[in-house]
Amino acid sequence: MAAARAVDAGHEVVGVHMALSRNRDEYRTGSRGCCSIEDANDARRAADKLGIPYYVWDLSDEFHDKVVTDFIAEYEAGRTPNPCVRCNEFIKFDTLLERAQALGFDAVVTGHYARIADTPAGQRELHRAHDSSKDQSYVLAVMGPDKLARAIFPLGDVASKSEVRAEAAARGLGLSSKPDSYDICFVADGDTKGFLERAIGPRPGDIVDENGEVVGAHEGAYSFTVGQRRGLRLPRPAADGAPRYVTEVDTARNVVVVGPETLLSVRELVADQVVWLAADVPATSPTPCQVQVRAHGAAVDATVVRVGDTVNVSLAEPMRGVAAGQSAVLYQGTRVLGQGTIGHRP
Amino acid sequence: MRARARTFVRLGDVNRAAYDGAMRHYLDHAARSALRPRAREAWHEASDLVGNPSSLHQSGRAARSRLEDARELVASLLGAHPTEVIFTSGGTEADNIGIVGAWWAHTAADPECRGIVTTAVEHHAALDPVRWLASRHGAHLSVVGVDAHARIEADAVAEAVDASPLPTAVVSVQWVNNEVGTVQPLAQVVEVARRRGVPVHADAVQGVGHMPFDFAASGLASAAMSGHKVGAPVGVGVLLAKRDAALAPVMWGGGQERRLRSGTVDAASAWACAVALEEAVAEARAGVSERLIGWGTRIEQAIHAAAGDAIIHGPSRDHAAPHIVHAIIPGAPAEALLTALDLAHIDASPGAACTAGVIEPSHVVEAMGYGATAAAQTLRLSCGWSTTDADVEALAAALPGAVASARATRGGGTSSDPRTLVG
Numbered sequence: 001m002a003a004a005r006a007v008d009a010g011h012e013v014v015g016v017h018m019a020l021s022r023n024r025d026e027y028r029t030g031s032r033g034c035c036s037i038e039d040a041n042d043a044r045r046a047a048d049k050l051g052i053p054y055y056v057w058d059l060s061d062e063f064h065d066k067v068v069t070d071f072i073a074e075y076e077a078g079r080t081p082n083p084c085v086r087c088n089e090f091i092k093f094d095t096l097l098e099r100a101q102a103l104g105f106d107a108v109v110t111g112h113y114a115r116i117a118d119t120p121a122g123q124r125e126l127h128r129a130h131d132s133s134k135d136q137s138y139v140l141a142v143m144g145p146d147k148l149a150r151a152i153f154p155l156g157d158v159a160s161k162s163e164v165r166a167e168a169a170a171r172g173l174g175l176s177s178k179p180d181s182y183d184i185c186f187v188a189d190g191d192t193k194g195f196l197e198r199a200i201g202p203r204p205g206d207i208v209d210e211n212g213e214v215v216g217a218h219e220g221a222y223s224f225t226v227g228q229r230r231g232l233r234l235p236r237p238a239a240d241g242a243p244r245y246v247t248e249v250d251t252a253r254n255v256v257v258v259g260p261e262t263l264l265s266v267r268e269l270v271a272d273q274v275v276w277l278a279a280d281v282p283a284t285s286p287t288p289c290q291v292q293v294r295a296h297g298a299a300v301d302a303t304v305v306r307v308g309d310t311v312n313v314s315l316a317e318p319m320r321g322v323a324a325g326q327s328a329v330l331y332q333g334t335r336v337l338g339q340g341t342i343g344h345r346p
Numbered sequence: 347m348r349a350r351a352r353t354f355v356r357l358g359d360v361n362r363a364a365y366d367g368a369m370r371h372y373l374d375h376a377a378r379s380a381l382r383p384r385a386r387e388a389w390h391e392a393s394d395l396v397g398n399p400s401s402l403h404q405s406g407r408a409a410r411s412r413l414e415d416a417r418e419l420v421a422s423l424l425g426a427h428p429t430e431v432i433f434t435s436g437g438t439e440a441d442n443i444g445i446v447g448a449w450w451a452h453t454a455a456d457p458e459c460r461g462i463v464t465t466a467v468e469h470h471a472a473l474d475p476v477r478w479l480a481s482r483h484g485a486h487l488s489v490v491g492v493d494a495h496a497r498i499e500a501d502a503v504a505e506a507v508d509a510s511p512l513p514t515a516v517v518s519v520q521w522v523n524n525e526v527g528t529v530q531p532l533a534q535v536v537e538v539a540r541r542r543g544v545p546v547h548a549d550a551v552q553g554v555g556h557m558p559f560d561f562a563a564s565g566l567a568s569a570a571m572s573g574h575k576v577g578a579p580v581g582v583g584v585l586l587a588k589r590d591a592a593l594a595p596v597m598w599g600g601g602q603e604r605r606l607r608s609g610t611v612d613a614a615s616a617w618a619c620a621v622a623l624e625e626a627v628a629e630a631r632a633g634v635s636e637r638l639i640g641w642g643t644r645i646e647q648a649i650h651a652a653a654g655d656a657i658i659h660g661p662s663r664d665h666a667a668p669h670i671v672h673a674i675i676p677g678a679p680a681e682a683l684l685t686a687l688d689l690a691h692i693d694a695s696p697g698a699a700c701t702a703g704v705i706e707p708s709h710v711v712e713a714m715g716y717g718a719t720a721a722a723q724t725l726r727l728s729c730g731w732s733t734t735d736a737d738v739e740a741l742a743a744a745l746p747g748a749v750a751s752a753r754a755t756r757g758g759g760t761s762s763d764p765r766t767l768v769g
Contacts, residue, residue, distance in 0.1 A: 014689070017703065019702065019703065019704045037702050040702055040703055044703075053688060053689070055681075055685050055688070056681075056702070056703030056704055057681060057685075058681060058704045058705070060704075098755070099682065099755045102682070102751055102752075102754035102755040103682060103685055103686055103689070103751045103752075103754075103755065104686075104689070104751060
């Protein structure tokens with residue numbers, strides 16, 4: 001549909017399907033998995049109906065090296081990665097864009113739900129999509145200004161995804177019955193834990209409480225996430241009878257630390273490898289903003305100070321579930337100011 | 347995206363203009379040639395024959411008569427007896443009957459006769475069947491290597507047969523390589539195999555119609571040809587098979603075509619195939635080969651001008667078919683080069699096969715001694731009956747820019763020396 005709108009807007013469009021999976025012959029099952037033969041064929045048929053050329057570009061090696069390998073390495077280091085962010089950072093708007101530019105193209109059009117706004121002053125801004133329930137600006141913030149200058153998101157203005165589906169149906173593009181894509185495209189069966197276990201192997205260790213007492217055992221610290229409550233299998237309840245949550249994943253010592261809910265909350269977070277989009281908002285002194293720390297989380301009020309490659313974010317209210325390795329995306333209203341990768345708690 | 351108003355985009359229509367041959371420069375005849383107008387007329391006229399050629403009534407006999415006309419015509423053009431002409435759905439099916447059918451027939455008579463000798467540069471229609479037989483049915487597979495031009499030596503076939511611990515059921519060797527255009531020493535292969543009592547099947551798909559072929563003189567037990575390479579409709583081909591060749595069918599049914607290829611034969615397609623082949627053979631006799639070689643030589647020059655370090659295999663070599671030009675262009679990944687040429691309205695091929703739209707590295711180029719990087723930097727251009735000077739000149743004009751664009755894409759490898767010859 002993004003392609004259709006780009007064609008309508010008068011651009012010369014070609015459709016490219018990125019072959020990301022090394023296993024070429026997978027067929028799609030349910031909503032998980034992408035880049036299967038069926039997805040490639042759906043894209044081909046859409047290109048046929050729009051009357052645009054269609055190519056398949058093999059990016060499976062780059063995808064494996066930069067996204068899948070990074071995913072496993074981050075978990076091994078006790079962080080919770082977001083591979084969709086990495087794919088945007090290294091593949092969709094990097095490798096793919098470079099290849100396209102070498103062949104004479106000016107921009108990459110995707111169906112992401114986000115809006116680009118060009119101010120009269122010539123500043124390019126990234127904003128949330130009109131339909132905030134589908135907004136994907138969180139995973140796009142990593143692009144940075146240069147990449148953003150070469151991106152087009154035709155679907156950012158739509159009122160809702162159902163509007164997109166209806167339009168697709170009207171155009172005879174058989175996309176309307178495709179299920180939404182969720183989860184991780186390279187974990188076809190949705191079993192991330194199993195995927196990591198096969199990739200990293202079992203590494204049994206202790207689960208300890210906030211006092212350092214051993215309270216349980218695990219098969220690999222890497223498969224736990226800060227804030228997790230399920231799957232701990234603690235043999236004895238805590239003294240106060242309240243549930244235990246993972247408060248820390250220490251892969252160096254191969255220890256998972258659990259504690260009461262109160263220990264989960266943070267008021268401060270630090271994010272590095274910052275990509276800053278808002279040149280007019282340097283934030284070198286405390287700047288009010290909102291911060292989002294999960295792909296489907298709400299943005300909360302905060303104050304940000306940017307120090308070089310790092311941002312220090314103070315939250316107005318304590319927040320749970322802040323996981324190292326995730327992106328922290330800073331907003332002012334619908335506008336993305338910048339993005340960084342959350343570090344471990346000091 | 348450059349601004350361009352293409353107003354023919356109609357919602358819900360397949361855009362036919364972009365696929366209209368008149369707008370493109372088609373240089374992929376080795377994949378398929380356009381349907382010859384005489385073949386189209388022949389099919390159209392014969393399609394009025396309503397009967398099934400196997401039916402006993404007048405309408406069936408009329409269809410059968412046309413089918414036999416087709417059979418006799420093909421036989422006369424290819425030096426075969428009509429009984430030796432078996433119509434199939436194409437070259438792939440003909441290869442499967444000639445190879446798998448031969449193996450099954452021999453192992454049925456002697457379970458120990460499980461050997462197969464073939465080359466490292468066969469088309470997948472001949473390569474995959476033997477791989478399947480080896481992996482699933484206990485065939486003993488010997489693969490003969492090639493030189494840097496993808497050419498085998500007949501002695502290597504002899505050695506493979508002699509060295510095999512089991513008797514060899516069939517030797518399968520292509521006549522012309524579909525990627526590189528190299529002509530194999532088929533006569534010598536047949537001779538060494540004959541002395542050892544082993545039948546030879548030849549995938550003749552890329553040679554028939556371009557070069558003279560006499561089945562009787564060849565000594566082959568069987569050979570495969572494909573209609574759509576010579577301007578017949580897609581979906582029809584021929585297996586040439588000696589009457590005493592030991593062959594079994596690979597699918598079963600009504601027992602048509604000497605029980606080797608069951609299923610109703612489309613008399614119209616067979617007739618169109620025969621007419622197309624007749625035209626192709628007449629053209630070859632009238633010197634069209636010289637014209638093809640002329641274009642091929644021009645294409646070789648154009649590639650050299652666009653990429654001075656390209657390794658080029660064209661009809662100016664010895665032992666080369668007249669219609670194929672192949673190149674390894676260092677630093678230019680096939681995927682990117684084809685995209686660039688496609689955008690310049692040129693239909694070309696990487697030579698190698700694709701899986702799910704992704705180009706495989708060429709097993710032929712790897713067998714020639716080049717590394718995996720070179721095997722992904724290939725380009726194949728092929729001319730045919732409908733090629734014009736304008737097509738070749740358009741390619742020459744587009745190549746420098748396309749090569750430059752392809753080399754500018756990341757991920758193509760920067761191998762400046764693809765020649766990592768092995769031994």
